Amino acid sequence: MISSVFPVLCVDDVDACREFYMQVLELELVFECGWYTSLVAPGDRDNQVAFVEAGHPSVPDGFNAPARGMLVTVAVDDVDSVHDRAIAAGHQPVLELCEEGFGQRHFMLQDPAGTLLDLIQWIPPSREFLREVAQWRRANR
Numbered sequence: 153m154i155s156s157v158f159p160v161l162c163v164d165d166v167d168a169c170r171e172f173y174m175q176v177l178e179l180e181l182v183f184e185c186g187w188y189t190s191l192v193a194p195g196d197r198d199n200q201v202a203f204v205e206a207g208h209p210s211v212p213d214g215f216n217a218p219a220r221g222m223l224v225t226v227a228v229d230d231v232d233s234v235h236d237r238a239i240a241a242g243h244q245p246v247l248e249l250c251e252e253g254f255g256q257r258h259f260m261l262q263d264p265a266g267t268l269l270d271l272i273q274w275i276p277p278s279r280e281f282l283r284e285v286a287q288w289r290r291a292n293r
Contacts, residue, residue, distance in 0.1 A: 160202040162211060162218050163265035169203045172263050176238050176271075177226060203265075223260075223268045231273035235259050238271075253278035 163169045170189045173179050179191035179201070187208045193199035201224070207216050228234050235249050238261060246268070247260035255277035261269045 156198050156200070158200045158202065159224055160204050161224075161265060161267055162206040162216055163203045163267075164206050164218060165264055166203045166205050168264035172243075173201060175241050176234065176243065176261065176269070177228075178237075218265045219267060223270045224263075225270040225272060227272050227274060229273065231257050231259065231271055234271050251275060253281040255281070 161169065166184075166187065166189050170181065170184070170191065173191055174181065177191075178194065180194055181189065182192050182197070182200070183190040187205040188202065188210075190200060190202040204211060206218055231249070235245070238245070238259075243261050245259045246262050247258070247270075249257070249259040251257045255275055256272045257275050258270055258272040261271070263269050
């Protein structure tokens with residue numbers, strides 16, 4: 153049985169990533185040892201993210217570099233307040249706050265390691281999107 157699934161991101165600067173995620177998402181520190189840090193959502197250990205120092209021997213050769221082309225998506229109850237907190241802290245979105253027809257209000261930030269952080273709030277999808285999905289499902293059965 154699975155108890156949790158969470159990303160561990162290989163990063164060049166564990167401390168910078170720890171501070172970024174604690175500031176933007178208000179995560180809490182649960183463990184750190186210099187080359188590894190783990191953060192959790194307040195009161196919810198099932199929602200966590202961790203960072204391992206790129207090049208640490210615990211990560212196999214060839215896999216110990218910062219990831220590229222990856223999004224870490226975090227669903228929040230109030231994306232506007234997260235956006236306001238990020239802006240007030242001096243973080244500039246790489247995608248401005250917007251609403252998507254597929255059912256998200258979101259914005260994106262780049263963390264200190266270069267990982268794309270997609271902050272989303274679920275909203276009702278557009279009728280056009282629902283029609284597209286229905287058409288796709290009919291065509292792909």
